[in-house]
Amino acid sequence: MYGARRTRAVLIVLLIVAVALITLDFRDGGSSRAHTVGARLFGPMERLAGDAASPFVGFYHAAAGDDSAEIAALQKQNDQLRAELAQNQVSKADQAQLGSLGKLAGQHGYKVVTASVIAVGGGYADTVTIDAGSRDGIAPDETVLNGDGLVGTVTATTGTTATVQLATDASATVGVRTTDTNQTGALTGTGQTMTAPQDMRVTLFSSTAVLQPGETLVTFGSVGGRPYVPGVPVGQVVSVTSQPGTLTQSALVQPFVDFTGLGVVGVVTSR
């Protein structure tokens, strides 16, 4: 009886502590000091385990027809080329506009830091950890891309690791535009992509714009290239849906990046 009472007392204390932690983190918007401490504690261990586990995960992808272990070096090269291409893909009109505004004045090229995914947040959040951090020049709000297209943005860094919020996370919003008609819109994730290849949803800003299936979407860009640099391909419009009661069109988008098999990614450091 005494043991049961003590157990209950400890349980109540633990529950109160947990609720207090949730409240504190909620107040700080999900970025309290606890995450920093946890990243310092678990980051190195995850790096080790991620390196040890990469053959297994590589085996998975090899079984799925993707020999990622062998083409890792090629992928890094591809990332570099993709970043250059992304810059070149910005249309001339845009370049003139942006150049006149001086937004891209100092930017002659993107510098890409390559890194490997070492851990993945399970459940409902679409976040990954990569094995490069602030010592490699990575800072929060920097664009993460892949050989195929946009991956996400950096949300937090430690010395040796960084946390990346994928573009498919339900709380991520990416400004995009169509390559053909230059219509702009907002792309949000549906939060189901880490577990199965699913679609993202784009909503156009203009009520008169028309979306066609098959159109390609690229990032619109942000001020200073944060959190998204312009011109990175995102995905392709699969089906256009017009929801009743809304003025603007929205569509489902199939991303170019295979989010379930992320291996090597590149982080665009704006230096």
Add this chain to the structure above:
Amino acid sequence: MTAARKVIRALAVPIGLLFAVIVQLTIVNRAPLPGGGAPDLVLLVVAALAVTIGPMTGMLAGFAGGLALDVAPPGGHLTGEYALVFCLVGYGCGRIMAAVEDATGERPAVTALTVMALGAAAGEVGKAALGMMVSDPSVTGPAIKHVLPGAILYDLVLTPFVLWVVAAAVRRPAPERAPEPVFSQTQRLAGAMRAASVGAVPGLRLTGSTPPPVPLPVRSEPRLRLGATRSPALSRTIAASSLAPPPVAGGRAGRLNFTSAGRGNSLGGAASAVRVPQGLSGKSPGKGWLRAERPAGAAAPRFRSPGRGWLRAERPAGAAAPRFKSPGKGWLRPAKPMPVARRKSPGRGWLRPARPIRSNWYTRSPSGRWLRHRKKPWRGRKQRLMQLVGGRR
């Protein structure tokens, strides 16, 4: 040796939890599993620990493991969410299992598996529910519909394996002690047969009993023995069963001759308990008739008592702790911990009535006051505390 083992045992739970967290983040979540969700290894380990050890360990492990998942780098949810859910799961699983054990006295493997599966499913549902409650943008209705069934299914599939591994890891190395023997009718019969067959028919013995190492000497001189002077080993085995005195243990069974008991009037009322060999029936008993002629330690039945645990599978009882690679029989139930030596009381008069040191044989028996104090230790203390604070009494 034992100290090192204690350290290892104390570290087994945290290290196992840390291992589960790292494996979950770096391998399980990265594996592109079909069907939506991924299993939650940490949740399973917490439930298994709670089922195997108890609610206290379960909820502490749940809090620690959940907090680790919360703050480890790619965590996309608030700190404390999983700690809360896993803590509740650990407590619930351990509590249910303790209740089952209280009610039935055993911990069947099927019950443990069921409780653990229920706990895992409840944990997955709890994660989703708490995510919705704190308005996590990732936890939406469609996302839950997509992730939850697969996650629960994978958890259920992994439940037996995790339980097996955890039970093997936390199994206490101390040898199991035989429980207090409770003899059924057939076992009494078996005891009587053992007693009868030891020495009398050397080739015939019950399974599990050891053969007499030395053939018994043929006894030539007659002797008197009281029924109660059986070999101590036998009496220990049989007395617990309140068995009627068996035939003479060891040697030839003497015939009972109750008719002659009346003549030797010195035997008196103990006649029925005394076996008088036939050849001696006319003579008065010699001196030493009341006790065995040989010292009890060298008593005739020279078979070793089967020792504790003879009822169960043969295993060297006290010998070196069994090193199991895999959990053997009864793997689900960790052996009961050895009874802890009672802590010395901090001193007389400290929160308890001072009582004199009594040392002679008479006062060593527990006094009524001491017994009352054992039963209701807080009665006197409460009165003295009330006096101290100026209460009514």
